[in-house]
Structure formats: C-alpha cells, structure tokens
Amino acid sequence: MLPTILFQYDQVLDLGAEILERCGGTFLVKGLWLAHSDMLVTCIPADAHHVMSTNFWNFPKGSEFRMMLDAFGNGLFISDLEDWSFHRRIGRALFNHQRFQQLSVDITLDKVENGLVPVLEHASQQSLAVDFQDLFQRFGLDATCALITGCDPKSLCLELPDVPFASAMEEAGKVIFLRHVYPKCIWKLQRWLGIGSERILIAAKKTLYDFAAEHVSFMRERSNMGTNQTEGLDILSAYINEDEAFQSSASDKVLIDNILSLLLAGKDTTSAALSWFFWLVSKNPSVETKIIEELKAAVPAKEAEKWHLFDAEELSKLVYLHGALCESLRLFPPVPLQIRTPLQPDILPSGHRVDPSQR
Known part of the structure; x- marks a missing residue:
C-alpha cells in the first residue's frame, strides 16, 4: 500500500475514495509487522456516528496523533479527554456569546469589503489571472487571526505579500502528511538526525511558535496594564481572562498551543470550502x-x-x-478524514471489529 500512496501523493484522497467504493465503504490497511500500525478506513455514516458521537469517549485522537501534529501543540482540535473538555468549555461559551458572534460577522464582512473585493476588482481592471485558492487562504488567515488574536496580518491586499507564518503552516502540513504515510521508524530517524522533511518541519515549527508567542506576549502586556478589554471578544483574550486556569507564566504554552491549533482549523478549512464551492459553481x-x-x-x-x-x-x-x-x-468536505484510536476493543455498526492496536 505504501508504494501506491507515495506514487499517487497528490491524489491520495481520490485513491482512498476509489478503494472505499470498490470495498463497500470499508477497507483495512495493514501496517508493518509488529508495528501496530494497522488502519481501518471507513466512510459508512453509521460507523462515523458511532465513533464521533455514540461511543465518543472510547475513541480519542490518541498519543500517536498528537505526536504527529506536535508542530501545532495540544490545543482544542488536537487534545484529548480532560484537556479537550477544558478547551471545549471555554470555546463553547465563547462561540455562543453574542458579542463574539457579532465580532465574527464584522471581521468577515470587513475582510470581504476591504480585502477580497479590492483585489478582485484590481485583477478584473488589469485583466489579470488570480489564484482563487491563494486568495481564499489569505482571506482565511486574516479573518481567523483577527478573530483569535485580535490582530489582522493583512495578507489579503493588492501587493499579496509573502507571509512567513502562512508558508510555515503550509510546509508543516506537508511534512505531517508524510508522517502519516511513512513508517514511524523512518520519520522518527529523520527527526533525530535533523534531515529530510523533518529538517523542514524544525524550521517551520520555530516560525509558528515565534508568531504565536509574539501575540501572547502582547496580550499579556495589555492584560497586566488592564487594557485587554477590547471592543471585541477575541479567543486569546477569553483564555487570558480565564482566572481558574491561568495564574502563572507557565500557561503561555497553553495559549500558544491554542493559537496554533485554532489557526490550523480556521485558515485551511475556510479556504478549502470556498475553493471547492466556486470550482463546483464554475462547472x-x-x-x-x-x-x-x-x-x-x-x-x-x-x-x-x-x-x-x-x-x-x-x-x-x-x-x-x-x-x-x-x-x-x-x-x-474541508476536513475529509478523522483519525481515532480505540481505548477498548469495540464492534462498529457495520460489524467490523477494532482494537487499541489499530487506528
């Protein structure tokens, strides 16, 4: 299976969809002997509902998932169990807050009017070809960053500047994909030696961390000065204002992890959804x-x-x-797959048996 995936690197999702169709919605990928890396792949709705809802607590993301995505910390979309419950409690209260919802609308409309539309108008007037996916990625980055940190990097403008953070996130995503494809022993050896794709990830992680740490430091200073109560209600402010959880500087890592996790979730999902939508409309x-x-x-x-x-x-x-x-x-779907690892043996509604040695 590995040679097939590597040969069709840029079409791996299409390949998976074809195999699922031929196999009736479920197939098993056998990993290396004694490596406990077997993966059961399913697209059956009843199985997905069982894993993601009915028996949710038996199917965490798992330590291996967090290890593969270590570049993005241990935030809401990467953490498990108690950590996940804590992040979800804050996030749920914030997302349901009327001021936050209004802030989300205001940021989106402002970015459309003062970011996306001027770029498209300029391209139209100059008869220029534009990369919609790139524009939507910039749109997602600016809007998500403003919503999370209260700061707009303004990457969506006529100049279309290079944004080191966005490039680092793109590079990190590619390496993380390869981690899911390569045997664990190979990419771990690369990481230990600092070579290959893992060398790229080391540089990308530093860029991501520095970006998030800068915003945390800025918001900490505003909080200490008593000026962190802005007109809006960004996510970073909500975490800093959570008195029970943040009493020392050690919590900076939690803040950084959540900035990276939420930016990962918001930036690429928005751009992927918009890109596919306009492509479908054009067809x-x-x-x-x-x-x-x-x-x-x-x-x-x-x-x-x-x-x-x-x-x-x-x-x-x-x-x-x-x-x-x-x-x-x-x-x-912007997130076409979810990886889960069972804590206890279980039988899916389709009749397939899973155990802790599988994903």
Missing part, C-alpha cells in the same frame, strides 16, 4: 444562474444598480445559496 452553469437570480432578488430595490454587500440577516434568507454550500461541503 455547473445552471446552479450559477440560480444563485445569481436569488442574489439579485434579495438586493433592495433602491440599491439595484449599486454594488451591494450582503449582511448576515440578508444572507440567512438565501435558501438556494445555503443549499448549494451544504452540497459542496458534502461532496468536498
């Missing part, structure tokens, strides 16, 4: 026509001849657009 002219008709019908009559930026309330009424987005997410 389906009838859908594009219906979306445009719905948008035109929703524009107030007095603004029919003007450029109009839809607000959250107006967008909530666009039923066809919402359905098209949901279908795009179903066909091309």
Whole structure:
C-alpha cells in the first residue's frame, strides 16, 4: 500500500475514495509487522456516528496523533479527554456569546469589503489571472487571526505579500502528511538526525511558535496594564481572562498551543470550502444562474444598480445559496478524514471489529 500512496501523493484522497467504493465503504490497511500500525478506513455514516458521537469517549485522537501534529501543540482540535473538555468549555461559551458572534460577522464582512473585493476588482481592471485558492487562504488567515488574536496580518491586499507564518503552516502540513504515510521508524530517524522533511518541519515549527508567542506576549502586556478589554471578544483574550486556569507564566504554552491549533482549523478549512464551492459553481452553469437570480432578488430595490454587500440577516434568507454550500461541503468536505484510536476493543455498526492496536 505504501508504494501506491507515495506514487499517487497528490491524489491520495481520490485513491482512498476509489478503494472505499470498490470495498463497500470499508477497507483495512495493514501496517508493518509488529508495528501496530494497522488502519481501518471507513466512510459508512453509521460507523462515523458511532465513533464521533455514540461511543465518543472510547475513541480519542490518541498519543500517536498528537505526536504527529506536535508542530501545532495540544490545543482544542488536537487534545484529548480532560484537556479537550477544558478547551471545549471555554470555546463553547465563547462561540455562543453574542458579542463574539457579532465580532465574527464584522471581521468577515470587513475582510470581504476591504480585502477580497479590492483585489478582485484590481485583477478584473488589469485583466489579470488570480489564484482563487491563494486568495481564499489569505482571506482565511486574516479573518481567523483577527478573530483569535485580535490582530489582522493583512495578507489579503493588492501587493499579496509573502507571509512567513502562512508558508510555515503550509510546509508543516506537508511534512505531517508524510508522517502519516511513512513508517514511524523512518520519520522518527529523520527527526533525530535533523534531515529530510523533518529538517523542514524544525524550521517551520520555530516560525509558528515565534508568531504565536509574539501575540501572547502582547496580550499579556495589555492584560497586566488592564487594557485587554477590547471592543471585541477575541479567543486569546477569553483564555487570558480565564482566572481558574491561568495564574502563572507557565500557561503561555497553553495559549500558544491554542493559537496554533485554532489557526490550523480556521485558515485551511475556510479556504478549502470556498475553493471547492466556486470550482463546483464554475462547472455547473445552471446552479450559477440560480444563485445569481436569488442574489439579485434579495438586493433592495433602491440599491439595484449599486454594488451591494450582503449582511448576515440578508444572507440567512438565501435558501438556494445555503443549499448549494451544504452540497459542496458534502461532496468536498474541508476536513475529509478523522483519525481515532480505540481505548477498548469495540464492534462498529457495520460489524467490523477494532482494537487499541489499530487506528
């Protein structure tokens, strides 16, 4: 299996989908002998619901998962059990907060109006080709960073500047993928010797850590001066204001881990979802026509001849657009796979048996 995956490195998800279709929705990847690296791959909805909901506590991400993603710390989307419950408690309270929800809307609309639209208008006027995926990655980085740290790196502008943090995140993602493909002994040896892809990851980790540490230090200073209560309610401020958990400088690592984890989750998921959506729309002219008709019908009559930026309330009424987005997410999910390791032996609804030696 390993040679096949390496040969089709850039099409591994398509390869997995083809095998799943041929095997009825589930197949077993055998790892090296005595390496306990067997992986059961399934796309059966009942199995996914069992692992992610019904028997959730028996299927943590596992220590191996955290080891592979060590570049992004131990934040909400990487941690397990008690650590995960703590991060989820703070995150859930924050995400449900009315001020935070309004901040999210304000940041998104501002980034569309003052970031994305000017770049697209400039490209249109100059008859320039643009990389939509790159623009959406910049959009996701700026919006997510502003929401998490309260600071906008402004990577989405006419100059399209190189952003070391974004490049480091991209490089780290590639190396982490290779860790899932290579036998553990190979990439661990590379890490120990500081060679190959692991050498790239070492440099990327430093860039990521320095970026997050700078923001934590800045917010700490504002907190000590009593000026951290901003008009908004960014995620970093919420963690710093959590009195029970943060009483010493040792908590800086927790803050840094969460910045990296949340940026990883927010930046690439947003850009992937938007990229696939616009690609699908371009391949389906009838859908594009219906979306445009719905948008035109929703524009107030007095603004029919003007450029109009839809607000959250107006967008909530666009039923066809919402359905098209949901279908795009179903066909091309931004996070196409989840890895879990059972704590205890279990039998999935499909009848397949799993045990702690598998993923």
